[in-house]
Structure formats: C-alpha cells, structure tokens
Amino acid sequence: MEHADPAEVERPDADDLALDGNAAAGELESLFGPGATVSLATCAHCGTEQAVARLGTWSRGPGLVLRCCACGRVAIRLVRAPTVLHLDLNGVTRLRIPSGGR
Amino acid sequence: MTDAPSPVARRGPVPWQVATVTAIRPETPTVTSFTLRPAEWRPHVAGQHYDVRLTAEDGYQAERSYSIASAPEEAGQIDLTIELVPDGEVSAYFHEVIVPGDLVEVRGPIGGYFSWRPGERPLLLAGGGSGVVPLMAMLRARAAAGARGPARLLYSAREPDEVIYHGELARFAAARDGFEAFFTLTRRQPPGWTGYARRIDREMLAEVARPLGTEPDVYVCGPTRLVEVVADGLVAVGVPAARIRTERFGPTGT
Amino acid sequence: MTGLVRSPTRWTWAEFRGLPARDFTADIHCVTRWSKLDTRWRGVSVDTLLEGVELLPEARFAIAFADPDYTTNLPLPDLLNGQAFVALEYDGAPLAPEHGGPARLVVPNRYFWKSAKWVRGITFAADDAPGFWESLGYHNHGDPFREERYSGD
Numbered sequence: 001m002e003h004a005d006p007a008e009v010e011r012p013d014a015d016d017l018a019l020d021g022n023a024a025a026g027e028l029e030s031l032f033g034p035g036a037t038v039s040l041a042t043c044a045h046c047g048t049e050q051a052v053a054r055l056g057t058w059s060r061g062p063g064l065v066l067r068c069c070a071c072g073r074v075a076i077r078l079v080r081a082p083t084v085l086h087l088d089l090n091g092v093t094r095l096r097i098p099s100g101g102r
Numbered sequence: 103m104t105d106a107p108s109p110v111a112r113r114g115p116v117p118w119q120v121a122t123v124t125a126i127r128p129e130t131p132t133v134t135s136f137t138l139r140p141a142e143w144r145p146h147v148a149g150q151h152y153d154v155r156l157t158a159e160d161g162y163q164a165e166r167s168y169s170i171a172s173a174p175e176e177a178g179q180i181d182l183t184i185e186l187v188p189d190g191e192v193s194a195y196f197h198e199v200i201v202p203g204d205l206v207e208v209r210g211p212i213g214g215y216f217s218w219r220p221g222e223r224p225l226l227l228a229g230g231g232s233g234v235v236p237l238m239a240m241l242r243a244r245a246a247a248g249a250r251g252p253a254r255l256l257y258s259a260r261e262p263d264e265v266i267y268h269g270e271l272a273r274f275a276a277a278r279d280g281f282e283a284f285f286t287l288t289r290r291q292p293p294g295w296t297g298y299a300r301r302i303d304r305e306m307l308a309e310v311a312r313p314l315g316t317e318p319d320v321y322v323c324g325p326t327r328l329v330e331v332v333a334d335g336l337v338a339v340g341v342p343a344a345r346i347r348t349e350r351f352g353p354t355g356t
Numbered sequence: 357m358t359g360l361v362r363s364p365t366r367w368t369w370a371e372f373r374g375l376p377a378r379d380f381t382a383d384i385h386c387v388t389r390w391s392k393l394d395t396r397w398r399g400v401s402v403d404t405l406l407e408g409v410e411l412l413p414e415a416r417f418a419i420a421f422a423d424p425d426y427t428t429n430l431p432l433p434d435l436l437n438g439q440a441f442v443a444l445e446y447d448g449a450p451l452a453p454e455h456g457g458p459a460r461l462v463v464p465n466r467y468f469w470k471s472a473k474w475v476r477g478i479t480f481a482a483d484d485a486p487g488f489w490e491s492l493g494y495h496n497h498g499d500p501f502r503e504e505r506y507s508g509d
Contacts, residue, residue, distance in 0.1 A: 018350070026209050034214050053215035079494065
C-alpha cells in the first residue's frame with residue numbers, strides 16, 4: 001500500500017500475501033457456527049493458542065490453508081471437492097468454540 | 103496473546119442468497135460504494151462482512167469478502183465499499199460491469215471476531231487504505247446509537263484523494279460527541295497540511311492512543327504490514343494485546 | 357537436487373541465475389478455473405538442472421518442495437524432456453511473489469498446483485509420496501487432459 005523506502009524493498013515476503021482467519025469466516029462458520037473466528041485454536045506444533053481469526057490464511061489456491069500466527073506451520077486445511085469436504089485438523093490439538101447465547 | 107472466547111449471538115446458518123444492486127456511488131477515483139438489498143437481509147454487527155460470489159457463463163466462480171460499510175440501522179440493505187484492485191476479477195466486475203438492478207450472490211453477515219457493538223468504552227480504530235471500510239461501519243453504528251464515549255480513528259492513506267469518506271468523517275468529528283479523526287498522508291499532502299505525513303510508527307500511535315487510557319477497545323484493519331506495525335506498536339506503548347482485534351486486507355486492499 | 361542422486365547438488369541464487377535459461381510458452385490449467393493459453397515464461401529447464409546430476413537407478417519419483425512444508429509429487433518421466441522448468445520470469449518481467457516468485461516449478465501438462473510456487477528443490481525417491489494437496493482430496497497424478505482433478509476422478 002504505502003510506497004516503501006528503496007532500502008527496505010528486497011523481496012516482499014510471501015507472508016505479506018496472507019490474509020487472516022477473518023477471510024475464511026464464511027467457510028468456517030458453515031462448519032463451526034457463528035463463533036468460528038473467535039474460537040481459540042491451540043497449535044499442534046508450537047502450542048500457541050490464538051483466535052482462529054488470527055491464523056494466516058491462504059484461500060486462492062486449490063483449497064484453504066490456515067497457519068499458526070506464531071510458528072507458521074499448518075493448522076487447518078480444507079478442500080471442497082464436488083461430493084465431499086476434506087478437512088484436516090492435524091495442526092490443531094484443541095479448538096475452543098463458544099456456544100451461542102447472550 | 104490469548105483472550106477468552108467471547109459469547110456469540112445465536113443464529114441460524116448463513117446461506118448463499120441473491121442480492122439486488124440498488125445504488126452505486128463513487129467515493130474516490132478507485133473506490134466505489136454499492137448498495138445491495140439481500141433477499142433475506144438480517145442485521146449485522148459493525149465490522150462484519152459479506153462474501154460475494156460471481157459465476158461466469160462457463161461455470162467458473164470467483165469469491166471475495168467485502169466488509170459492510172453501513173450501519174445495521176439501515177434495515178433491509180447493506181453498503182459494500184469496494185476498491186478497484188489491479189487484476190482484481192471481482193472488483194473489476196463491480197466497477198466496470200455492474201449496474202443498478204443487477205443481481206449478485208452473497209452470503210452474510212459473517213465474522214464474529216472483528217465486530218463491535220456501540221458502548222461507552224474508549225475506542226481506537228486504525229486503518230490503511232480500504233481497511234477503513236469496516237471501521238466506518240463502526241463509526242456509523244456509533245453515531246446511530248448516539249454513543250458519546252471517547253473514540254479516535256487513525257487513518258493512513260497515500261494521497262488526499264485516496265481518503266474515503268472524507269466529508270462524513272469531518273462531519274463526525276465536528277459533532278463533538280467524543281470522536282476525533284487523525285489522518286496520515288504518506289506520499290503527498292495538500293498545501294497547508296497539518297496532519298501526519300509519514301507511515302504509522304510507534305510515536306504516532308502513542309500520541310493518538312494516549313488520551314484513550316490504558317484499556318481501549320482497538321480495531322486495526324488494512325494491508326498486512328500496516329496491521330502488524332500498528333498491533334505491535336500499540337502493545338509496545340502499553341495497550342494490552344487482548345484488547346486489540348485485527349483484520350488483514352492483503353497488500354493492495356481487498 | 358537431493359535424495360536418490362549420486363551427490364546432492366545446490367545452487368546459490370547467483371549461480372542459479374547463471375544457468376542457461378530460455379523462453380517457454382505454455383497453456384496452464386488451474387484446477388479451480390479455466391485454462392490460460394499461451395502464457396509466456398523464461399526459466400531453466402529441469403533437463404538442464406539434471407545435466408550435472410546423476411540420478412540413481414532406483415529414482416522413479418520426484419517430490420518438489422517449497423518452504424516451509426509444501427510438497428507436490430510427480431513421476432520422474434513427467435519432469436523430463438522439456439516438460440518442466442523452473443521459471444524466473446513471467447510475461448517478460450521477474451516472477452512476482454504472488455505468482456510464486458522469485459522461482460517456481462512449472463509443469464504445464466499437469467494441473468497447476470503441481471507447479472510448486474517458491475520452489476526450493478526437488479527430492480528424488482524410489483516411492484511415490486502424495487504431496488500437500490494430493491493428500492487432501494486432489495488427484496495424485498493431476499492430468500488435465502484426463503480431467504484428473506480430485507482423487508477418484
């Protein structure tokens with residue numbers, strides 16, 4: 001967005017291309033309900049607990065990939081094939097999903 | 103950085119539905135607002151978004167998320183403010199093809215994390231480029247609710263004519279209801295400019311955030327780099343990490 | 357180049373840029389979208405990369421990998437004889453990060469997820485090893501001409 005100082009521009013990080021879990025909210029809420037992005041996910045690789053909204057998200061490829069915001073390893077992968085939804089949660093040891101109610 | 107999962111309002115599943123484009127309103131040379139009437143509108147919370155899906159004749163589908171710009175008080179309709187992105191399939195379709203009366207497929211409102219309900223807690227909003235859109239929904243909801251708690255917006259843009267909602271923000275600031283707007287123009291400033299003229303940094307964040315006390319609600323939205331600089335900078339000047347909610351729009355806005 | 361080779365071979369970025377490169381024109385097929393015809397690239401053929409590398413006879417599969425954990429698998433013959441290259445430029449300009457730059461594998465005869473972005477290397481193996489997407493519902497072989505998109509196609 002902003003014009004970077006020439007000294008700072010080497011190769012933009014691929015990380016800069018990532019959105020976050022908010023961008024996957026439509027898909028995730030259809031699976032986990034309206035609390036999907038406030039849910040707390042514990043990373044299987046580094047143990048960091050973070051809101052799903054803060055996972056690094058790549059959604060323009062063949063499927064959805066969500067990565068831990070601390071260590072960058074894969075937390076969740078999702079592929080919607082024509083007749084089956086493939087969901088890989090191996091990168092998450094625990095998911096705390098709030099239930100509804102005010 | 104953890105925060106307890108906050109309760110979420112119970113509601114049914116959010117299906118894909120058809121929405122009619124009813125109005126088109128340019129905001130800047132590259133940003134336009136579109137008013138849509140979903141077949142089954144339901145009230146949103148400021149900060150939430152809709153997913154939009156376009157289907158070409160050959161069946162190819164493109165899907166994007168756009169933040170709702172309007173307040174939920176505008177019943178039956180939503181405004182989406184969309185920036186024309188270079189090589190953007192969906193934004194190009196909106197800017198170049200869509201006319202009032204056209205139908206689009208939408209799904210929403212979506213997003214329980216980056217959402218704000220009017221209250222009296224101090225509020226700090228920080229955004230860059232089209233990241234200001236969900237923050238504007240929050241300010242519009244705040245105005246509609248008559249909230250008077252202290253609220254500040256720090257808005258980063260490159261040049262004056264890239265500032266979205268400039269007139270409305272000036273009116274909100276003039277209302278003297280506790281809201282103040284701060285702008286930083288990073289590439290070009292108009293003559294006589296007295297606002298900030300550099301990329302957001304810790305010193306700027308400290309100045310803007312200080313009067314809001316130690317525990318404001320904070321929402322940050324924009325390109326990934328800006329969001330990280332702002333979030334890290336606010337933590338460094340003493341804002342608790344758990345009070346900060348972020349939404350990344352990617353390197354060139356939506 | 358690692359795995360079942362006589363000795364693993366590495367190039368620094370500077371060394372890689374010094375390898376003979378040429379122009380390629382190809383049709384590419386993304387699994388979720390239409391095909392894009394006559395795309396123009398410049399890069400180094402995998403045949404060129406293999407010139408100094410002696411593959412062991414047991415090597416039958418190639419696993420391309422990118423940081424931190426992306427892999428995609430191809431039978432070795434799919435990579436040879438001009439069928440694959442490491443691209444450095446697209447449409448006359450250096451390959452942009454969002455398109456896999458600075459270097460990506462390009463295998464036009466397979467669905468484009470097999471053209472690993474930000475490629476770091478290729479490991480040669482005796483056994484097949486389904487990669488990142490192949491292990492989550494996508495077709496192991498991915499031949500667009502036989503519409504092999506999803507596993508079971």
